[in-house]
Amino acid sequence: MGHEETVYEALDHAHGGEGHWAFGTGFDEPLAGVDTTVPDGVDPADLGTYCLMLGDDALVLAQRLTQWVTAAPELEEEVAVANVALDLLGQARLLLARAGSVGVLGRSRERATESIPDEDALAYFRDPDEFRNTALVEAENGDFGQTMARLLVASTVRLAVFSRLRESRDPVLAAIAAKGVNELAYHRDHAARWVLRLGDGTGESHRRVQAGVDAVGPLLADVLTATDVEQRLVAGGVAVDPADVREEVRSVLTQVLDQATLRVPEWPADTPPRGRVGQHGPELTTLLATLQGLARQHPAATW
Amino acid sequence: MSAPTLERPAPDETALQQQFDATIAADHRIEPRDWMPEGYRKTLIRQVAQHAHSEIIGMQPEGDWLLAAPSLRRKAILLAKVQDEAGHGLYLYSAAETLGADRADLTDKLIEGRQKYSSIFNYPTLTYADVGVIGWLVDGAAICNQVPLCRSSYGPYARAMIRVCKEESFHQRQGYELLMTMMRGTPEQRAMVQDAVDRWWWPSLMMFGPPDDDSPNSAQSMAWGIKRHSNDELRQRFVDMTVPQAEFLGVTLPDPELSLDPETGHHRFGAIDWDEFKRVISGHGPKNAERIARRRAARDDNAWVTEAATTYAAKHAEAVA
Numbered sequence: 081m082g083h084e085e086t087v088y089e090a091l092d093h094a095h096g097g098e099g100h101w102a103f104g105t106g107f108d109e110p111l112a113g114v115d116t117t118v119p120d121g122v123d124p125a126d127l128g129t130y131c132l133m134l135g136d137d138a139l140v141l142a143q144r145l146t147q148w149v150t151a152a153p154e155l156e157e158e159v160a161v162a163n164v165a166l167d168l169l170g171q172a173r174l175l176l177a178r179a180g181s182v183g184v185l186g187r188s189r190e191r192a193t194e195s196i197p198d199e200d201a202l203a204y205f206r207d208p209d210e211f212r213n214t215a216l217v218e219a220e221n222g223d224f225g226q227t228m229a230r231l232l233v234a235s236t237v238r239l240a241v242f243s244r245l246r247e248s249r250d251p252v253l254a255a256i257a258a259k260g261v262n263e264l265a266y267h268r269d270h271a272a273r274w275v276l277r278l279g280d281g282t283g284e285s286h287r288r289v290q291a292g293v294d295a296v297g298p299l300l301a302d303v304l305t306a307t308d309v310e311q312r313l314v315a316g317g318v319a320v321d322p323a324d325v326r327e328e329v330r331s332v333l334t335q336v337l338d339q340a341t342l343r344v345p346e347w348p349a350d351t352p353p354r355g356r357v358g359q360h361g362p363e364l365t366t367l368l369a370t371l372q373g374l375a376r377q378h379p380a381a382t383w
Numbered sequence: 384m385s386a387p388t389l390e391r392p393a394p395d396e397t398a399l400q401q402q403f404d405a406t407i408a409a410d411h412r413i414e415p416r417d418w419m420p421e422g423y424r425k426t427l428i429r430q431v432a433q434h435a436h437s438e439i440i441g442m443q444p445e446g447d448w449l450l451a452a453p454s455l456r457r458k459a460i461l462l463a464k465v466q467d468e469a470g471h472g473l474y475l476y477s478a479a480e481t482l483g484a485d486r487a488d489l490t491d492k493l494i495e496g497r498q499k500y501s502s503i504f505n506y507p508t509l510t511y512a513d514v515g516v517i518g519w520l521v522d523g524a525a526i527c528n529q530v531p532l533c534r535s536s537y538g539p540y541a542r543a544m545i546r547v548c549k550e551e552s553f554h555q556r557q558g559y560e561l562l563m564t565m566m567r568g569t570p571e572q573r574a575m576v577q578d579a580v581d582r583w584w585w586p587s588l589m590m591f592g593p594p595d596d597d598s599p600n601s602a603q604s605m606a607w608g609i610k611r612h613s614n615d616e617l618r619q620r621f622v623d624m625t626v627p628q629a630e631f632l633g634v635t636l637p638d639p640e641l642s643l644d645p646e647t648g649h650h651r652f653g654a655i656d657w658d659e660f661k662r663v664i665s666g667h668g669p670k671n672a673e674r675i676a677r678r679r680a681a682r683d684d685n686a687w688v689t690e691a692a693t694t695y696a697a698k699h700a701e702a703v704a
Contacts, residue, residue, distance in 0.1 A: 143450060149465055150446045150677060153685035153692075155439065155473050162466035166459060173455050200454045224688050280698065281691025288687065374511060375453040381568050383454045383511070383561070 116181050119249045122316050127250060128184025129212065129309045130319050132202070133356055134241075135175030136213035139203060140364070141234055142168035143371055144221055153224055160270055164231070167263040174256045176202040181252075186210045193380050204375035208365050214355035215302040218364040219295075225278050225285065226292030232271035233296050236332045237303050239264040240325035249317040272336045279340025290342050297345030300329075307356045407608050412538035415481040423607050426600070427537050428484045429498070430609065435475035436493045436500035440674050442468045444508045445517055453511055460557055461514060467550045474543040481539045494679045502660065503586050505668030512565055512575035513583070518558015520580075520587040520625065526551050527621045528591065536608030559628065566633050573633075580629070581637045588652070589660045591618040597657075622650045 118124050145165040152158045179185070180198020187210065192201035216234055221227045242264055245257035278289035304322045306314065313319030330347065337344045354360075375383075399418040406413055413419055442465045449465065452458035476486040492498040503521055508514065529551065532544040565572040592598055592614040604610035612620075626643075629636050640653035662668065 139455075146449050146462065149449055149462070150442050151681050151684075153681070153688040155469050155476070158442070158469035159466055159473070162462055162469070166462050166466070169455060169459050169462065173459070176455075197454075200456075203455055204453075224685055277692050277695040278688070281695045282687070284687050285691030285694075370450045374451045378453070378569065378571060381453070381565075381572050383457050383564060383568075 114255050115251045116178075118182055119318065122250065122318055123312070124182040125184060126309045126313050127318060128179040128182040130313055131175045131179035131253070132184065133212040135172045135179065136211045137217050137234070137238070138168040138175065139172035140211070140213045140367065141217040142172060143367055144217065145227075145231070147221055148227065164267050164270065167267065171256065171260050171263070172203070173199045178252050178256070191376070191379060195382050200375065204372045208360050208368055209358040211358065211360060211364060211368070212356050213364070214299070215361065216296070216299040218355065218360060218367065219299060220363055222292055222295060223288055225289035226295055228271050228274040228278065229289060229292035230296045231267060232275050232336065233300060233333065235264050235267040235271055236329050237300075237325060239268050240328045241320045241322070244320040244324065248319070253318065275336055275342070276340045279337070279342040286341065289340070293337065293342055294345050298348050301348035301351045302353065302355050305350055305353050307353045310356075407536055410608070412541060413536050414538045422603070423609075424482050426604060426607070427540065427609060428479055428482050430604075431475055431479040431482070431540055432484065432489045432492070432498055433500060435472050435479060435489065436498060437504065438468045438472035438475060440500045440504045440678065443674055443677060444504055444506070444670075445514050447508050448511060448514050457561070464518075464554050464557065467554070471547045471550070474546065478539040478543045490678075490682060494675060494682065496666065496675070499664065501590060502664040502668060503590050504674060505663050505671045506582070506586055507669055509582070510575045510579060512562065512572070512579035515558045515561035515565065515576065516579040516583045518554050519562060519628070520583050521590070522551050522555040522558060523625060524587045524590040524621050526555060527617050527624070531611035531617075534611060559632070562632055577634050580634045584637050585655065588618055588622070588655055591615070591621065593657065593660070619649055622652055626650050
């Protein structure tokens with residue numbers, strides 16, 4: 081029997097053998113096998129809210145990066161940008177599922193039917209004011225230079241946070257962070273390489289990526305101030321204090337921007353948290369309308 | 384499109400031609416460094432480029448649902464699939480480059496309308512069921528076309544096809560699984576699936592190309608071992624494979640003449656609207672202009688990025704030297 085006939089035969093059995101299908105088609109619980117008990121002395125509401133902060137950052141940035149698919153400069157970049165978005169989507173799913181597992185579902189359950197898993201209830205059935213992502217990830221992409229500048233800043237912050245979060249007293253957060261650091265190190269490296277090429281490329285690319293860096297720089301202010309929730313969890317050994325990653329972030333960004341012959345933007349002054357407490361710009365409303373539209377049209381459907 | 388002329392080698396090429404013919408006759412592979420007739424090279428570049436373009440343009444119809452996929456799991460599956468298609472485009476452009484073509488030049492030809500891509504991608508994706516039906520029918524038809532190409536006489540193309548086919552078969556199953564899930568869902572979801580099947584069935588049958596008596600390049604491609612089965616043979620195989628899958632799914636294929644011929648064991652099916660096929664492939668389908676416009680925008684809007692990367696690489700090559 082020729083090779084082609086055996087392939088056809090395999091296709092005829094399309095109804096069985098789910099285990100042989102590609103990534104993502106299984107129905108396993110994302111947190112299967114990890115001890116999901118909330119550690120002693122930790123308020124589940126705080127823990128869930130913190131998971132939403134980290135999960136929403138990933139979900140919103142994944143959505144922004146996905147906007148580049150079919151619009152990227154090179155086919156290699158189509159693959160890379162989709163890869164980064166997939167990693168972030170994976171992190172978002174785990175974090176939202178964790179928030180759901182400790183009972184933090186906000187108003188989403190008033191709209192989502194029982195058959196919809198927590199991760200989707202949270203992603204698709206919360207309104208903008210319930211999202212906890214920062215301004216850094218929700219801002220529009222801008223051009224490719226600005227997109228890479230934002231990815232550099234966002235992945236530098238997230239890698240610094242996740243590296244420390246591996247020591248969290250919450251075993252689920254520690255496991256998610258341990259998986260995430262390898263991914264984030266690649267994201268940061270990928271973005272840094274582009275910032276180098278663009279900064280030290282042509283006159284036009286230098287001008288454009290500098291404008292991108294200048295646009296993204298001020299958004300760091302929304303990332304580096306701890307909310308009350310974070311402060312309580314830092315005291316309990318569960319969360320990372322964003323103030324602790326400030327120096328690492330500043331040092332990495334300065335190093336990359338210097339080498340890219342770019343000007344390091346002025347470090348933003350501390351401001352009270354906005355995104356982390358549900359205050360967002362109209363760009364998040366637009367982003368969520370696209371993300372959530374179809375799921376909300378069919379609240380009783382399973383996909 | 385003109386029919387290829389049969390090769391008439393110059394006298395000093397006779398020995399090379401004989402060696403090439405012997406390789407084809409023995410069903411061995413032609414490799415990039417081997418001598419090959421110009422017509423073989425040109426036919427392959429055209430076919431491989433057209434295939435690569437189809438992968439890249441084929442990212443768009445499903446890509447239109449990436450931002451709106453109705454669950455995070457479906458979003459991840461779709462994103463991984465569209466990413467695979469970019470990867471397939473990359474292998475195929477690389478295979479074309481082993482024949483002396485240049486990826487940027489092929490992309491320009493696509494954008495300028497001088498090379499074609501599969502006409503199926505000029506149809507719109509109206510609901511999320513289209514994502515499933517594209518996986519089931521369009522990827523299914525592509526697999527029927529491509530599995531024999533794993534034995535194509537040109538080595539790099541054949542090897543690229545092996546990997547492409549493995550990934551396509553995942554996509555087909557994922558598409559079918561989405562449809563199975565939707566058929567178990569709400570009445571609206573079931574209606575969406577049937578509507579999508581109604582719209583994609585006939586264009587899927589057109590993916591195998593014109594009927595054998597109207598396929599000008601087929602005979603030479605078969606002789607060269609680039610193509611292994613005729614368009615009509617592959618179309619029949621696809622119909623026979625798909626009918627039981629449709630029954631299991633619980634959808635009706637939109638062809639009243641579809642019936643099993645007990646004598647041959649094959650399914651008879653109705654006449655295909657070849658006028659529609661010709662209209663769409665010549666640029667007048669619902670989405671032709673939009674597909675090319677987006678590809679053009681990706682090239683033109685980011686030309687400054689490509690230029691910067693090239694300049695940076697040159698600077699650093701000098702620095703190393």
